[in-house]
Amino acid sequence: MKMSTLNEETHPTPQFTRGEWINLNGEWDFAFDDDNQGEKENWFAKHSFDKKIQVPFTYETKASGIGEEKFHPYIWYRRSFEVPDHVQDQRTILHFNASDYITKVWVDGVFVGQHQGGYTRFSFDVSDVLQETEQHELVVKVEDSDSCAQPRGKQRWIAENFGCWYVQTTGIWQTVWLEFVNRAHLESVKITPDVDTSSVAIEYLIEGVDANRGLTLKTDIQFKGQPVKSFIQNVDSSSSEIKIKMTSDVEEWKLKLWHPHHPNLYDVTFTLYEGEKELDQVYSYFGMRKVSIENGKVLLNNSPIYQKLILDQGYWPDTHLTPPSEEALIEDIDRTLEMGFNGARKHQKIEDPCYLYWCDKKGLLVWSEVAATYEFSDEAIDNFTTEWMEIVRQNYNHPSIITWTPFNESWGVKQIFNQKKQQRFTESIYYLTKAIDDMRPVIVNDGWEHTISDILTLHDYEELGSALYKRYEDKEKIVTNSVPHNKDKYAFAKGYEYKGQPIIISEYGGIAFDEGRGWGYGHQVTTEEEFFKRYHEITQAIKDLDYVSGYCYTQITDVQQEINGLLTEDRKPKVDLKKVREVNK
Structure with missing residues (x-):
């Protein structure tokens, strides 16, 4: 297991990145559960799985190491992970970039939640269920179906390919990863450029806000490594919005637009402080285009x-x-x-x-x-x-x-x-x-x-x-x-x-x-x-x-x-x- 940094490997969500994360892709234990007995038999608790799979490739693919195209509606995954010593006091967030279709998750034998949907990202804060052990056990059950009420795109719902519909995708099919954050941290940002007014509106959502903590959020915008704007906002609620004028009095820093001929991007760093103490730092970027x-x-x-x-x-x-x-x-x-x-x-x-x-x-x-x-x-x-x-x-x-x-x-x-x-x-x-x-x-x-x-x-x-x-x-x-x-x-x-x-x-x-x-x-x-x-x-x-x-x-x-x-x-x-x-x- 490798602790990744941005210099070593591209972050799983490049538009919302933190400096440290752990990639959980690779070999996992795996099992089919066609009779749907796994939950009744507590497969989430030290059960032996009889196959191996390479995540994030689904069992239908050659790259998974299984390559079986027959549809199996219930499948299970298991692997262990460690939390590095220097982040033991932080919250441990488990991320899935995509898993099709209903994903249920257990950590150290405790159910932490489920998500429905095959094409969207989702996360669980698993901090409170981690046992006092060096190795933690992650078990995932995925339930899929051949229902036409399920958003399935080009995935077939019968036994064979037909027309322009292809082999189904079942289970984890994008990166699984861990991230470590302070209890108060940036949850998301929404960035809206306004070319006509040469400004950008940034809405942010902060998790774990306590009104008495005196939090501030610093926003630093750069273009090709050069500073453009810096702004400090007092944080007195979990969400707020700032609007920043992007032009500068310096001639060379007029507005740089995003376009296929010149895809200019502004880098932005968000830093959350409690007093002088840095609690969180997230890198993002945006393009000024209309x-x-x-x-x-x-x-x-x-x-x-x-x-x-x-x-x-x-x-x-x-x-x-x-x-x-x-x-x-x-x-x-x-x-x-x-x-x-x-x-x-x-x-x-x-x-x-x-x-x-x-x-x-x-x-x-x-x-x-x-x-x-x-x-x-x-x-x-x-x-x-x-x-x-x-x-x-x-x-x-x-x-x-x-x-x-x-x-x-x-x-x-x-x-x-x-x-x-x-x-x-x-x-x-x-x-x-x-x-x-x-x-x-x-x-x-x-x-x-x-x-x-x-x-x-x-x-x-x-x-x-x-x-x-x-x-x-x-x-x-x-x-x-x-x-x-x-x-x-x-x-x-x-x-x-x-x-x-x-x-x-x-x-x-x-x-x-x-x-x-x-x-x-x-x-x-x-x-x-x-x-x-x-x-x-x-x-x-x-x-x-x-x-x-x-x-x-x-x-x-x-x-x-x-x-x-x-x-x-x-x-x-x-x-x-x-x-x-x-x-x-």
Whole structure:
């Protein structure tokens, strides 16, 4: 077990980091519990597990050391950990970056809590249950299901893969780690840039506040190592807000904006004091950027931006949803930029926090989407709403995220076209998202049958550029629902109308090579020449539609049986990437 510092290993949450933490990834004991007997038989108390697994890879993957794709609804993990001597007087916080779906946790035989949701971070303060021993035992039970009321995204709910649904993800699939804090510590920060006033608002939440302790919070902002602003706030309640003017009288420290061409980031350090004593220190960062909509265009920092996105599902051959390494995430981002795309639509997945960190640093725009449910019920509404609100709060501070996309192609709301209940559900998610974050556009039902939505997005896998252009040449026919744009799908649900929103073709292409297996959209091609003829024609058709503000090509890599990637599943280019870049110019 290694005590990690920022200089040795990237922090599991790079936008909210402390200097010391312990990575609990690696070999754990593991067991299947198909009959769900573990809790009755007290498996959380010194029980023998018969397998080993490499966390954070799920048992379905080769990298886990198990590689069994059969669905098991109940699984168990166990490992030991130590608390270093120099932090024995601090609180011990156990963090999970993601575990699918219901996670129950015991430490030293004592139940410490549970979390529901497959794509959000969660933590437990385990300090009060630690026994007076050098080695502590951590036991985790994960319960999963094949329910369509559970947000599952591209995870299959039957025994075999089908269509564009793949092997399920069960259990821990992102980093597990320990952190040590004072009883009074910074719990979270919410950072809201305001480009128009050259200021930033910072809301903070502090755990363990005692009104009589005389706490202060110091906020230090730097740009490329140079001081910009410093501010000290008296802490007399658990939450508060400060607003800081970012400009300086010194000429060279005018506002530095975040943009794909210059992804400027401000570093910020929060230090919590009791008198002169330092209680906590957290490093973060933010980007000064503004996303807005005017006259049917998406604006970034008050200037129109044409979005050239690629669909990215974030799967790897031996690790599935779990990135095999930080380097693998960086490689995907670099490939995306190399091909001339300026953004990614992260499809039906919330990616590892390191991905968003590198998108922030490298200037890749991100549409943040959530895993869909596939039925409409009270249970599905509860599950989806809770998890989506966590996602928005947890990823709010990332400047690379410029759009929230909670619904896709009527998944989970099949009757949205004419059923008021489903329409109202999507409206409620729109307004809840806006209540937390009013600075980003929200797309409701990406692809077709929009209700209330800041951007009108259309999906179309037409093979012929001429046919694609002809279909969309008359904008009015599309936006007034006079004709369907995608077979029998219309742009808006009944009762909703176009209000001048920007229009983006947010799925198209999906061209696959004839490999004698798998599938893509339309006829498979046999040569690179055939590929580029089709790719150029359909992309140019979209570019020639002057009212369209961008596009999203399907997709960056193959995914299991879906072979329409520009790269293979193991990231080998299928075509000349320089020619892809030429098409995107």
